[in-house]
Each structure stands twice: as C-alpha cells, then as structure tokens.
Amino acid sequence: MTFRDKLGLSLVPVLLLLSGCNPAPDIVHKKLHAEQGTYVADISETGAFSVVSTNDNGILLWPRYANNAKYSWRHDDETSQVIAVDISPDGTVVATATRFEFALWDATAGDNLGFWKIGSGGIQDVAVSNEGSVLILGKRDGTQIAFSPDSGRRLEFYGHTERVNSVEVSANGFYVLSGSNDASAILWDTRSGQIVHRWQHKNRVTQIALHPEAKYVFTSGSTDNAKIWRLPDGKEHSRLKFIDRQRIFSSARFSASGDTLLTGSPSRRINLWDTQSGESIRHWNVGLVDDRNPNSAVVLSLHYYDNDNIVFSESSAGLAEWWQLPADWNQE
Template sequence: MTLLLTMLLLHGCTGAITTPEESVILAEDGALAADVSSDNTLALISSVNDGILVWDITSREKKFQWSHQGEGNNLVTNIHIAPDNSHAVTSDREAFAIWSLISGEPIGFWRIDESSIRDVAVSNQGRGILVGRGNGKVMFFEHETGRRIEFLGHQEKINSVALSPNGFYALTGGNDYVAYLWDTRTGQVIHRFPHSSRVTKVALDDQGRYAFTADSKRDAIVWDVQSGEMISNLSFIQRQKIFSTARFSQDGKYLLTGSPTRRVNLWNIGDGSEHTEWKVTPKKGSRPQSAVVYATGFLPNNKLLTISSSGLAEVWSQ
C-alpha cells in the first residue's frame, strides 16, 4: 500500500514535458502515418494533402514527394523505412509499393485482393517485404526473386508487424491474443508470446536482442529474442495503455514508445520502469486536442525526436 502511494505521488509530481526544444512542420495539414530511419537522418510522412513526403532531417530539406496510387486522396496509413535507408514501403488498405530512397523512384506496386492490409515492413536493400492482413495471414515477399511465403499461425486479423534488418525474422501480433517470432525462410515459429487480450503493437530491436509486444489491456512486455524469456513488463498506473510506435535504443538500455494520446514515454528495459514522459503538440483544430505519435527516434546529446499526426517533427531533451 505504501509503495503504491509513493508511486502515485511520484507520478503526480513529475508530470509530462509539453514544450519541445525545436519544432518543424513536415506536413502542413497533418499526417496519416510516419516513420523515422534507424539512424534518424530520414523521415517518411504520409501527409493529409501532399502525398508521401521524404525529408532529410539533418538538412531539413524535402528530398522526394510520392503518390501511392496516382491522383486523388492519399489513403496511405502504413509506411516503413528499411534499417539501411535504402528502401521504403508504403501501403493503403488494398495495395503496397516499394520505393528507392536513393533515387526516389518507385520499384514495384502490388494489389492485395484477398483481404485488407493492416501493417507493412521492409528489410535491408528492400530484399523482403512483410505484409500483415485482416484475414490473419502474413505474407513475406521477395520482389526480385518472386519468392513468397505465407505465415498461417494467426487465427484472427493482424494488427502489427516487424521485420529484422536481414529479413530472416518476423514478429507479428494479432487479435488472437498472440505474437509470434518466426523464420521467413521456413515459416517455422521460433517463439510464441501469449497475451491476455489482442496484441496491438510489436517491435524488434535492430541489434537482434529484444522483442516488444503489447496488448490492449495491461501487458507491454520486453522479451529476450534468443531465449524467448520475459525481461520486463512496462510499469504504468493506467488501466490500459495503447502504443502507436516503439523503438529500442542502440545501447540496449531503453525503449521509447508513442501513443494515440500525444504521450511519449522512455522506459528502462531492465525493470520496465518509466524514465520520462512527454506530450507532443496537439493537431491543429483537433477536438479534443490530441495527436497520434507515429514515430520516434534517439538523437545525439540525449535528445529525442517525435513525429505525430499534427504534421510536426519535434525535438525533446531527456
């Protein structure tokens, strides 16, 4: 009881940081999705009115502007940058495309007729594309060779997917209360991560150390990828916490998460404790005032980067 009271008092005293050190408009009328490259030099934005935008974060210059399905409204809600910055994948509910981040040119476009696309990921050199669908199937596709494998382990719709940089390992989570780590070369399950409710977010550490799986209730777990054992369960007071993005720090000490309610949290991986909380700037004109945090990144000198549905890239101090 005393411990709980102490935690409540600490939480009430600290509060969330709401004033960024810097703020840059990347999408004037807001964003539908965003991703930040692993080295935090590129930002990929699905804008409300200007298609898909690629920004150089360092120079703050727009590199490319793409249209996913030609003219008309932009409906892209899933995007991902390959860990080596070579390629990007974009998708709406019915089609996905792969692009070169070197030339800015499209490489391929594929339509999915069987079921809606829920999430996508791409590996280094654009070699493999992972597509999670509403019918519970996950497709791994190599566009250069035409090789395709379908993972049929899930029983209900997929909510989130992640892919290792080399494309050999996939992490997928769905409404069947399970996340699977599986081999894209064989389709074989490596680890099964059970939850008590639908799995809403998954993430993989680029260094191959950790997996993160979170459900719609209280479990948000960091796992050891090698052993499959739980390292920590994130500790928060709310009855539930939904995550819209998650990223591991390069030194393996921290997990940075974003939510659909403006909140950005830094967690200690070792014990699941919260280090700091921030709240991004709300989307202009939103009622109630809020914003979805789509992407986060670790910058040098203990700085953090966030991109949200407000269309803003914001820099914060730890």
C-alpha cells in the same frame, strides 16, 4: 498503420490521461511536416530522415531538420489512403501500402522500385528489410506474406487466426515479429515459415517492437500487460510498470543500445522506459499546432539518438519535434 485501425475503433475523440507529465525537455528543432496532419509515419534507424503519409500531399520524405521535403510520392490509385509506411533498417528503401496495393521506393534517388497489388484479405501493415530484399505484409484476414521483389519468391504464413495488426522484419529479412487480434505475438522464420517463439496475451496485441540487433522484443496487449522479452530464449525480461488500469501504446522503439524503450500514446505522451526494470524514467507530451482541434495527437513514431541524448517524434498533428534530454536524464 493508424492507431485507430490497430484497435478497430471508430473515429472518436481521444481523452488525455489524467496523470501528470514531467516538464518537456527543451526543443532543439521542430518542423510542420504535414499541414493537415499526418496519417502514418516512420523514422529511419539512424534518425537521418522520416517518412510521413498525409491527406493532402501524399507521402513525404523529410531529411533531419530540413525546411522542405526531399521527395513526394503517390500511389497509382490516388483515391486510396496510404495506411502503412516502413523504412528499411539500412535506410535505403521505403515501403508504403494502401489496403490493396504496396510499393517500394528508393530513399536515396527517390525512384519508384515497383507497385504490386494483392487480392483478398486487405493489408494492415507493411515492413521491409535491408535494400528491399524482403517485404512483409500483415493482412486483415490473419495471414502474412513474405515477398522478395528480386526473385519473386512469395511465402504465406498462417500462424495467426485473426487480423494481423503490426509487423516488423529483421535487417536480413530472415525473421518477422507480428502482433494479432488473436492475442498473440509471433516471431517466425521467413526461410522456413516456422514459428521461433509465440507470446500469449489476454487481449489483442496492438503494439510490437523488435530490437535492431535482436536483443529484445516488446509486445503490448490492448488492455493487459506490456512486456519485454529477451532473445534468443524468448523468456520474459521485464514488464512495463504503470498504475493506469490500462495503458495503450501507438508506437514503440528500442534505443540502439537496448537500454531504453521509447513508447508513444494516442494522448500525446512520450515515455522512456528502463529495459531492465520496466520503470518509466521520464515522460512528457508532444506539441500541438496553433491549438487546433482535435486537442490531442497520436505519437506515430519515435527515435533516440544515443550519442546526442535527443528524442525525435512524429505525431498525427503533423509536427516533427526534436527534444534535448539532459545528460543525466536516465538518473532522474
């Protein structure tokens, strides 16, 4: 989904943060993935490919460092904007959604695996488990739907009382993490519909992240603390340390090891945080395209290649960028 949708903001220019940035790491590779900018994006768990939603060319699947998109997809109703995309943890399928329709795509063969429509409520975010076994819809009316395409099983979850902004699902499809305008984040079980943990903030929860091996959960309110919670006990592990009166995040992802949290902002900034201490280790800004307006970009998705010390970013400027960190970057 778009960052503005999560916060419920109108289309207004985004101001740059006043605090300085570290020099950007060296660029390994960059590629324009969307001429007119990217609306939403997701990067696969391994960083092997990314999927972007564009205004002009539909949904595009881009292999790493490729010169051309491998697949181009569109929904049945081409007048509706794709507002959410999610790649399954195993990289086999991609889920996409407009406000009232969602679809599943084969990431290997490029085939469409199904289109489904919903009634009232409106989709806000989508998530998909390995092989598309479970699809999660976070809705604007506060409900969530866990849907199994193979069996047709459908479970509605009513743990939130206001709009669901973000959803993530575990690889096996058993657990969902969600953040809502009701100022809470919830981890719940799709088999029983029971709440496993509920974390309370003072304001609406706009950004979440679930570690792939369920070591940690990240939750961030719109104007209050950004926290890392440990699993399985759900207790606070650390909170991100920043001097800004408030810090807003447009994307977040844990590294595979869980030692690092990557966040993106609506003002071009990438931050790498130490999970244990909550300290920011390094930060810099993503690039722009030919200094076009607007003069900023939302960081939509991030990935860290543990073995290569490379960060991969997709931004609303339409740019995919791969950044080479020095070997001792986490000691700086």
